[in-house]
Amino acid sequence: MFASAPTTPLHLPHPAFRTRRPTLARCRSSFAPSSSSSSGGAPPPPPPPANPNHLIQTLCANGRLARAAALLPGLPAPTQRTYESLLIAAARAGDASLTAAVHRRLEADPVFRADPFLSTRLIESYAALGALPAARQVFDEAPARDIFVWNALLKALALAGHADEALARLSDMGRLAVPVDSYSYTHGLKACIAASASHAPRGAFARVREVHAHAVRRGYAAHTHVATTLVDCYAKLGVVAYAETIFFAMPERNIVSWSAMIACYAKNERPGDAIELFKEMIASDAGLVPNPITIVSVLNACAGVNALDHGKLLHAYILRRGFDSLVSVLNALMAMYMRCGRLEVGRRIFNWMGKRRDVVSWNSLISGYGMHGFGREAVQVFEEMVRAGLSPNIITFISVLGACSHAGLVDEGKELFESMADYSVTPRAEHYASMVDLLGRAGQLEEAVELIESMRIEPSPQVWGALLGACRIHGHVEFAEMACSHLFDLEPRNAGNYVLLADIYARAKLHNQVDVLKELLEEHALEKVTGCSWIEVKKKLHSFTSVDNKNPPVEQLQALIGEFVAQMKNEGYVPDTGIVHYNIEEEEKERILLGHSEKLAVAFGLINTGSGEVIRITKNLRLCEDCHSVTKFISKFTEREIVVKDVNRFHHFRDGICSCGEYW
DNA sequence: CTAGGGTTAG
Known part of the structure; x- marks a missing residue:
């Protein structure tokens, strides 16, 4: 059923405090003269003796990594703080060789060799650099492992998407009687749903349930952070009922928990429930103040049900809280207006953003023009984006190709598709689906089929679906049957495919075939989605x-x-x-x-x-x-x-x- | 000394 858009007004609370505008960090070194003492006539105090540890730390904080690294070999006794500064700065700069150099120095240091604090930092840095084997090695060789070291490893595994190993390490912790804590569960859960080429998403649900059961046994399932992560995991797996059960049973919920549940509804085709839940949160009087992330989720839900009035109230709230300084909020606002039919308003916000626009803003405008049928404008914005020095990404191409296909711009679409390599973007199934749609609609069905045959990746249901859609327009029975031979196999429960093919048969006056499909639909107990307009x-x-x-x-x-x-x-x-x-x-x-x-x-x-x-x-x-x-x-x-x-x-x-x- | 939620497409 369709959730109806709520129409009672929102009562947004006055903000507990206003957001501070970002200020420039003042980085004053201890050697800098104090400006207030110069006017008193007293002689300036003598500079303090140079402390090489402090010097390295200051250099790291200012991003002057090369100088800091050069000083390290001559440093007689690095402090814990010095190692930490170097590791954090090296990871931030993506400097793997400096991280390794600090690692070697640390191994030779009799004082800090076995320091779990620094082992934690090392694992974190390696993980941030994408060097999982090195992170794992630090863990395996660590002379002392406290819970922080274990959790750092779990985090590294989550980041790398190694679900099975994370689960294995969690059970190691049980076997070795290492007391797990809430962090172990949050990292473990994130590992379960992390994108990973080597694991099918099918296994993710089973893994999450396993960690979930573990958390229940240890009494951690109701912990605010653990439960929030569980809500998020089940949301991402599309199991809304599980997310709801956990959320509504939580003894304490904070703004993040609510945001996770709101996002869950918004992501899983229940935008009306997302808005209702947001209103419930506001009304709950629990002192919960929506933050930018909450607002972005609700804006997304508004777009999903065309709830422009709610979106406008949120717009006012954004201005009141000063969230209009945040690009992500403006992007969501822009998208909301365009998805609610107000293309011009979206464009105005985009214009107003000026230099703050990021790739998402550009993609959003391109897709806005595309969904409203203004293909040429979408292509123009794409070109403007490139001229402005931004790199189009996967989504940019999905958007602009989609715009071309909505507007029938065959030549432009082909050219853009071929230009993807120039921007080092590898076409994914979605791009092929767009191209098949574009060629197919324009009646170039043979070319569309050739494109599918040339694909080096497995054609997704969307690709075959695009071909089937084109066959419906042009009444091509043979290719439609070919598309369906794949579609019935890939998504047997999608009634739409049977209906489309029946449609094609009906137009070709192949009534017997129509009857066969109807029987198939009944056999599989599939129902046509009822048409609904509001x-x-x-x-x-x-x-x-x-x-x-x-x-x-x-x-x-x-x-x-x-x-x-x-x-x-x-x-x-x-x-x-x-x-x-x-x-x-x-x-x-x-x-x-x-x-x-x-x-x-x-x-x-x-x-x-x-x-x-x-x-x-x-x-x-x-x-x-x-x-x-x-x-x-x-x-x-x-x-x-x-x-x-x-x-x-x-x-x-x-x-x-x-x-x-x-x-x- | 660690941790949880969001934006563009389909």
């Missing part, structure tokens, strides 16, 4: 489904649509009944088309909004051809601007024309 009128959400025609208002709406259709028929329109699979009378098919949820929502909007207002509709599926034609006509006939957001993109209907240019 519209917000006077802060109230109204949703329509294609199936319910019991309410009297719906009859009235259908009658209104019927009038438009009659008018259209006079002008030569023929209802597109080919997409109705049932083997029934034409007249009945036309009646089914009249009941499509999007038409109902448009009619409702026409009746219930003022003549100058833009009608904004959201639909859970892709728009059907017939609804598209009818909406185009209505936009011209009634002189109304209609904006429809479907699963993939926006359609701006104006004066009988749609911004998608028939590409969607």
Whole structure:
């Protein structure tokens, strides 16, 4: 079911304290003269004797690594603090050889050789440099291992994505009676879900449950940090029910716990619940103050349900808290406006950001133009981005190729796809899916199939899905069957693929084949997702489904649509009944088309909004051809601007024309 | 001396 967008106002608390603007760190060395003592007439105090340990530490703090490193060999007795400074600075600068030099010096140092504090630091530095074998070696050779050393190793394993080894080390701790603590669990859990080429994600759920069970036995499962990490892990694995169980059972929840649960809903297609939970947190009076991360998660949820009003309240809150100094918050705000249909507002925020824009900001604008059908603008922004000296990344290309495919820019798309190598971006399945979509829609089906055959990676369901979609547009039965032979295998539970193929068969008048697919659907107990459209009128959400025609208002709406259709028929329109699979009378098919949820929502909007207002509709599926034609006509006939957001993109209907240019 | 949540795409 679809979570309805909450419409009661948010009551955001006054901030407990304002965020401080970042200030430049004052790095004054102990040798610097004190400015206040110069005016008193007294002679300046003599400089203190140079302490080589202090000197190295100061050099490290100022990033002057080369000089610090040069002083190390001549240093008779490094202190713990000196080793620490060097290790932290070396890791920050990505200097593996300096880290190794400090490591060697440390091994020869009789005072600190067995110091667990410095072993911890060494493991952390190696891990940050991506040198897991060295980190592991430090651990294995450490003369003394306290809990910090163990946890540092678990963190290193999590960072490297070695789930199995992390689990093995955790059980070592049990066997050796090392008392684990909450840190061991958080690192262990993160290791379970860390991306790793060598482990299938399938195993992640089992691993998380294993560590979870372990934590329950040791009484750590309710610990705030451990439980929050568990919520996050189950959220990332898509097991929302588990995340909920843990979250609602937590004895104490802080802002991070709430943010994790809000993000869980937002990520797992339950944006309405995310907004509700946010409101519950605000209302709970537990003194919890939303921070930038909380706000970003909620903005993301607002975009998911077109909850522009809530998004605007959050915008005001962002300004009040001074969060508009944070690029990540502005990026999320921009994306929210564009995903709620306000492309111009997103653009304005982008412009206002000026030099603070990062790759995410650019990607966001490119995808914004793309989802609104402005392919040329997206390509222009891409070029501007390159001129501004930013490197396009994987996501930039997914966005810009998607924009090309939404706008039918075949040549531009091909060129961009080929240029990926120039930016050292290796095409992933998503990029191929975009290209197949682009070529396929343009009718170049053979070329699309050739591209798939040339892939050096396994084609994902999205790639075959793009081919299948193109086959539907062009009525290509043979390639559709080829795509489905893979799709039915890769995602047997996706009803959409069966429906699309049935659609293609129906149009080709292969009714026996349609029946076979229907039987298949029944056999697998798969149900078509019901079409649903919603519209917000006077802060109230109204949703329509294609199936319910019991309410009297719906009859009235259908009658209104019927009038438009009659008018259209006079002008030569023929209802597109080919997409109705049932083997029934034409007249009945036309009646089914009249009941499509999007038409109902448009009619409702026409009746219930003022003549100058833009009608904004959201639909859970892709728009059907017939609804598209009818909406185009209505936009011209009634002189109304209609904006429809479907699963993939926006359609701006104006004066009988749609911004998608028939590409969607 | 360590730790938990977020942004762009699909």
